[in-house]
Amino acid sequence: MAGLAAENRSHVYTLGQNPTVEAIEAKLASLEHGEACKFLASGMAAISAVLFSLTKVGSHVLFVNNTYGPTLELAERLTTFGVEHDVVLDNDLEAIAAALRPNTSVVWIESPGTMMFRLVDVGRVAELARERGALAVIDNSWSTPLFQKPLDQGVDLVVHAATKYMGGHSDVIAGAIVGSDELLERIFFDAYLLLGGALGPVDAWLVNRGLRTLPTRMLQHHADGLKIARYLDNHPKVRRVFHPALAEEPELLKTQLRGFAGLFSFELDTESYPEVAAFIDRLKLFRVGVSWGGVESLALSPNHGTNADYLAAQRIPPGTVRLSVGLEGAEALILDLDRSFEAF
Ligand SMILES: *Cc1c(COP(=O)(O)O)cnc(C)c1O
Numbered sequence: 622m623a624g625l626a627a628e629n630r631s632h633v634y635t636l637g638q639n640p641t642v643e644a645i646e647a648k649l650a651s652l653e654h655g656e657a658c659k660f661l662a663s664g665m666a667a668i669s670a671v672l673f674s675l676t677k678v679g680s681h682v683l684f685v686n687n688t689y690g691p692t693l694e695l696a697e698r699l700t701t702f703g704v705e706h707d708v709v710l711d712n713d714l715e716a717i718a719a720a721l722r723p724n725t726s727v728v729w730i731e732s733p734g735t736m737m738f739r740l741v742d743v744g745r746v747a748e749l750a751r752e753r754g755a756l757a758v759i760d761n762s763w764s765t766p767l768f769q770k771p772l773d774q775g776v777d778l779v780v781h782a783a784t785k786y787m788g789g790h791s792d793v794i795a796g797a798i799v800g801s802d803e804l805l806e807r808i809f810f811d812a813y814l815l816l817g818g819a820l821g822p823v824d825a826w827l828v829n830r831g832l833r834t835l836p837t838r839m840l841q842h843h844a845d846g847l848k849i850a851r852y853l854d855n856h857p858k859v860r861r862v863f864h865p866a867l868a869e870e871p872e873l874l875k876t877q878l879r880g881f882a883g884l885f886s887f888e889l890d891t892e893s894y895p896e897v898a899a900f901i902d903r904l905k906l907f908r909v910g911v912s913w914g915g916v917e918s919l920a921l922s923p924n925h926g927t928n929a930d931y932l933a934a935q936r937i938p939p940g941t942v943r944l945s946v947g948l949e950g951a952e953a954l955i956l957d958l959d960r961s962f963e964a965f
Contacts, residue, residue, distance in 0.1 A: 625637075628809075628814065629805075629806060629809045629810070635819065635821075635822065636814065636817060636819045637809075637814060637819075639819075639822050639825070640822075641822035641823075641825045641826055641829070642660050642819075642820050642822060642825040644825070644829060645660055645825050645828050645829050645832065646658040646659060646660055646797075648829070648832055649766065649781070649787075649797055649799060649832075650799055652766035652767070653761075653766045653770060653771075653772055653779050653799040654770050654772050654773055655772050655779065655799035655800050655801070656800070656801050656802045656805070657799070657800065657801065657802045657804075657805035657806075658797055658798065658799045658805070659797065659798050659805055659808065659809060659813060660783070660795060660796070660797045660820045660825060660828070661795070661796045661797065661798070661813065661818045661819065661820055662794065662795065662796070662818040662819055662820050662821075662824075663782070663784065663794045663795065663796045663818065664760075664762060664780070664781065664782025664783070664784055664785075664794075664795075664796035665691055665692075665695070665782075665796065666796050666816070666818030667780045667781065667782075667796030667797055667798050667818075668689075668691075668692050668695065668760070668780055668796070669695060669812070669816060669818070670798065670808055670812040670813045670816055670818065671727075671758055671778060671780055671798060671808060671812070672695060672696070672699065672704075672727070673811070673812040673816065674807060674808040674811040674812035674813075675726055675727050675756055675758075675808075676699065676704045676726055676727060677703075677704070677726075678702065678703035678704070679703060679704075679724055680704050680705070680724055680725075680726040680727070681704070681705045681706065681707070681722045681724045681725045681726065682696055682699075682704065682705070682706040682707075682725070682726070682727045682728075682729060683706070683707055683708075683709065683717070683720055683721060683722075683725050683727070683728045683729065683755075684696065684706060684707070684708045684709070684729045685709050685712070685717055685728060685729065685730045685731070685741055685746055686709075686710065686712055686730065686731045686732060686734035686735075686739060686741050687710065687731065687734035687735045687736055687737050687739065687935055687936075687937075688708065688729065688731050688734065688735055688760075689731065689735045689760060690735070692729070692760070693708070705724075707720050710935070710936055712739060712740070712741045712742075714742065714745055714746070714749065717746060717749060718749055721749065721750075721753045721755065723753075725750075725753060725754075725755045726755055726756065727755060727756055727757075727758055728746060728747075728749070728750040728755050728756070728757045728758070729758050729759075729760070730743060730746055730747075730757060730758065730759040730760070730771075730776070731759070731760045731763075732759065732769075732877070733763055733764075733865045736863075736886060736923050736935070736937055736941065736943060737863050737886070737935075737936070737937060738763075738863045738864060738865055738868075738884075738885050738886065739863075739868065740865055740868055740870050740873045740874070740877065740878075742873055742877075743759065743769075743771055743774050743776060743877055744774035744775055744876075744877075747771075747774060747775035747776045747777070748775055750777075751775065756777040756778065756804075757775070757776045757777050757778075758776070758777065758778040758779075758780065759771045759776045759778075759779055759780070760780050760781075760782075761779045761780070761781055762780075762781050762782040762785050762786070762914075763785075763882050763884060764878060764880075764882060765781075765786045765787065765835065765839060765882065766779075767835060767836060767839050767879070767880065768839065768843075768878050768879045768880040768881070768882065769877060769878055769879070772799065772800065774877070777800055777801070777804060778798060778799070778800040778804060779798070779799040779800065780796065780797065780798050780799075781796060781797040781798075781799075782795075782796055783795035783796055783797055783828050783831075784796070784912065784914070785912065785913055785914030785915075786831075786835065786838070786839065786842070786882065786914040787828055787831050787832060787835060787914075788827060788828055788831045788914070788915075789831040789834065789835065789838055789914060789915060789916065790827075790831065790915055790916055791912060791914075791915035791916075791917065792827060793824050793827040793828060793831070794824070795820050795824055795825070795827075795828050796818075796820075838916075838948065839880060839882070840880075841883075841948055842881075842882055842883030842946060842947075842948075843880045843881050843882070843883070844951070845883060845946050845948075845950065845951040845954065846864070846881055846882065846883035846884070846885060846946045847864075847866055847881060848951040848955070849944065849946055849951055849954055849955060849958070850862050850864040850866060850867060850885055850887075851867075852955050852958070853887045853958070854867060856962065857890075858889065858890045858962055858965055859887050859888065859889065859890065860887075860888040860889070860890050860938070860940065861887065861888045861938075862885070862886075862887040862888075863885055863886045863887060863888070863941075864881065864885035864886075864887075865878060865881055865885075866881050882914075883914075883944075883945060883946035883947070884913045884914070884943070884944070884945045884946070885943070885944060885946075886941050886942060886943040886944065887941070887942055887944075888938045888940045888941055888942075889940040889941075889942060889965070890940065891939075891940045892938075892939045892940055893939075893940075894924055894925075894926035894939065895926075896940075896965070897922045897924055897939070897940055897941075897942060898922070898926070899964075899965075900942065900961050900962075900965055901920045901921065901922060901942060901961075903960065903961040903964055904920055904957055904958070904960075904961050905957055905960075906918055906949055906953060906954055906957040907919060907920035907944060907954065907957060907958075908920070909921060912945075913943075913945035914945065915945070915947060916947050916948045917947045917949070918944065918945060918946055918947035918949055918954055919944070919945040919947070920942060920943065920944050920945075921942075921943055922941060922942050922943065923935075923937050923941055923943065924937075924939045924940070924941060
């Protein structure tokens with residue numbers, strides 16, 4: 622087969638395959654220990670392609686742990702096409718097993734989970750999925766392939782928002798899917814080509830440049846994130862710190878994660894939205910912004926002052942502040958937090 626008949630393996634049209642995009646696909650496949658990789662125009666393009674490809678009328682998707690908001694919104698949208706879903710926030714295996722159904726086709730994992738950074742036993746959940754005939758998919762954006770290699774633990778597919786740490790400089794939007802040749806070929810023809818979320822070669826070049834410094838950046842995100850998490854853990858105006866290093870599951874930490882990213886959250890000693898907003902507004906080095914994983918530090922709260930129901934459903938305390946620790950240095954960032962605490 623050649624030309625358009627093998628669009629996944631020929632350079633006949635950039636929507637299908639492009640040499641610059643192919644270069645980062647080879648790198649990420651190797652880093653994740655996967656046979657094949659497809660880069661797409663965004664993390665959401667990757668997530669959409671996977672869910673469109675692996676579900677049909679009557680399928681069920683099980684989301685394990687706190688999941689990225691837009692992924693859940695997409696699942697909500699898929700209910701209009703006859704695809705059902707459930708969310709399990711109790712990360713114990715019994716609760717997860719009980720939520721699996723005969724028609725579950727995908728078990729979607731985030732570990733650490735969005736906003737609360739709780740861990741799930743990735744290997745055991747993947748095993749449960751396999752026993753029940755479902756595919757296990759993980760959003761590995763937080764860990765990057767350097768700190769967690771889920772395919773080695775039996776997960777079938779890894780998705781990434783390369784927009785975050787892989788790009789690393791908040792100047793590119795990209796996503797990726799990694800897994801077996803067979804699954805990637807299926808996703809390529811069933812969903813990726815038809816949805817059309819192709820990554821352009823110039824953006825692929827930016828991701829490639831980001832990948833070159835990924836190890837160095839992740840080491841600093843790891844070290845400075847830990848310093849700041851420990852500082853917060855000892856602060857009298859902080860109730861709890863949600864960082865995997867301070868989590869209750871030490872065995873999981875040892876086997877699953879080789880390091881910690883710089884994104885985590887903590888609960889201020891308040892339930893008041895204006896106090897949370899004022900705390901964030903007083904910060905100078907931590908700027909307010911969505912996204913994460915770049916060189917500049919960011920702070921935001923999942924509490925918007927109007928979404929108490931959502932926070933309760935996701936078990937997120939109203940005093941939660943999420944930090945993306947950048948590369949400015951832990952000392953300066955702690956001083957910045959200190960200044961804001963003084964007025965708190
Ligand atoms: C940002 C993000 C995504 C989506 O990535 P985009 O490139 O913004 O579409 C997916 N998953 C997680 C965990 C994210 O933080």
